[in-house]
Amino acid sequence: MAIIDPGHAARQLLYERVFRSATLAAAMLVLVILGGVVVSLVRGAWPALSHFGFSFVAREIWNPVTDQYGALAAIYGTVVTSLIAMCLAVPAGFGVALFLTELCPTLLKRPIGVGVELLAAVPSIIYGIWGLFVLAPLLQRYIQPWLIKHIGHMPIIGPLFKGPPFGIGILTAGVVLAIMVLPFIAATMRDVFDTVPAMLKESGYGLGATTWEVIWNIVVPHTRVGMVGGMMLGLGRALGETMAVTFVIGNAHRISTSILAPGTTISSSIANEFTEAVGDLYTSSLIALGLLLFIITFTVIAAAQLMLYRLERRGGTAA
């Protein structure tokens, strides 16, 4: 008895095509968004880039009154604050990941892990307001005077710690960024450490190695690529972070030798000035800053992702 309705099969096929196309279109939209970001930033930045040419990235001047703009101070601030953040957050993140994978009692593993992840969920504006009202005064009162007194006179690194303790500035922004990216670095490194086969570690312990020796000689070499990937993912975050930095950077478009002095970053310049920018060249220069930031962070994040993928693939075959 034939109960197959030919119309039914045709309808099913039609639905299938519609659904498949819809999912494909949504997936393509992700690529369209990235393309759209590139095109719109380039178009918005074009007036400034064509007016100033290459000198846009090489000049420190940023003067809305005379309509002269250069990105160097902002690039400098972005790079230096991120470097400070990485110097503090990478060792700390490594320590946290180490603690969570190797030392922590099983009972505490989840609560502490969740605590670190919650630190990552706190919105960046909260870090900003906390940095401005709590961290900056602390640094101004205790840490910065100490740095000026003891390190400010040393040769070579001394000039980095000269000048009055403002509280806000490049160093404070770096410290806030470090606290912000610490959970990202710790969480990625923890996941990366978890990919080390237990047998490798146990072989180390079986030979009489201490916990630290197992970590340094087995876990670290085995996960080197992934660790660097995790660090760069954190770096990508630090470079592009806006609100936390805007609160504590001081927004001064100049390059100072001292890291205690106020400065600016690409993202905080945009956040501070964009809605108040008058004149096409001013707005366009800010968008050009955005384009630069996009290029820098895209490169860093893309490299980080490729490294993490490489580890994932290898982890898949080794396990």
Add this chain to the structure above:
Amino acid sequence: MSRRGLRKLKNAAFLSLSLLATLTGLFCLAAILWTLITHGLAGMSGRLFSQMTPPPGSEGGLLNAIYGSAAMTLLGILIGSPIGILAGTYLAEYGKKSLISSVVRFINDVLLSAPSIIIGLFIYEIVVVHVGHFSAISGALALAVLAIPVTLRTTEDMLNLVPVGMKDSSAALGAYPWRTTLSVLYPAARSGIVTGLLLAVARISGETAPLLFTALNNQFWSTDLNGPMANLPVVIFQFALSPYKEWQNLAWAGALLITATILLLSISARVLLAILQMDRGAK
């Protein structure tokens, strides 16, 4: 000291440093929460939920900002999450390991970490410039763009967790993949997908940078999606940096409100995921 003693000492030193790092991290979380609670509670009052943001130097509440944040977050999720879920479905069910899905997956992972202020500039360029004024719609669009990568990623991961046997059984009954996806895979991965949605809401509801030049701010009550709209993050930004005591208090209260909401969302997402894993373990 003996070689053995030295090794043990080195071990103890590094392990203590690692413990110290963890304690520092947890201390920071506690310090931030403590500041928020002490400062925020001082600004909490009934007025917060019943009055508008005040002019400088006078008392008021955050009602318009709370409404604006809720409206734009909701709208952002409504626009962004279907796209993310569909795209995640494509990667998990159709594209799998093809070149195109690898590219989409890679670009999505990059967008997941891309600076949100860039997304704000993008929406400014394609919407605000053409419309000619700031609007809540453009703010919601910026948030939607930020929500897509989060939902895409979790949807794909969760669909991949559904046992192949379920998919095969459905196919053996003659169902097309769309039917299998809607009637078998989505229900099976439901709590996982909801987790992704919660995480996306948590991610976008605290975003400030993309709203600065899309939704801007509005001192008054406004439900007009086509005009500027107040929202908590931008109000916090503006009020915290002002010299007025009343404004600063409101900023702290808003900060507490937003953090509590986000932490609650993140914790619920984790609880949901834990229940999901327990269910799976039991089966």
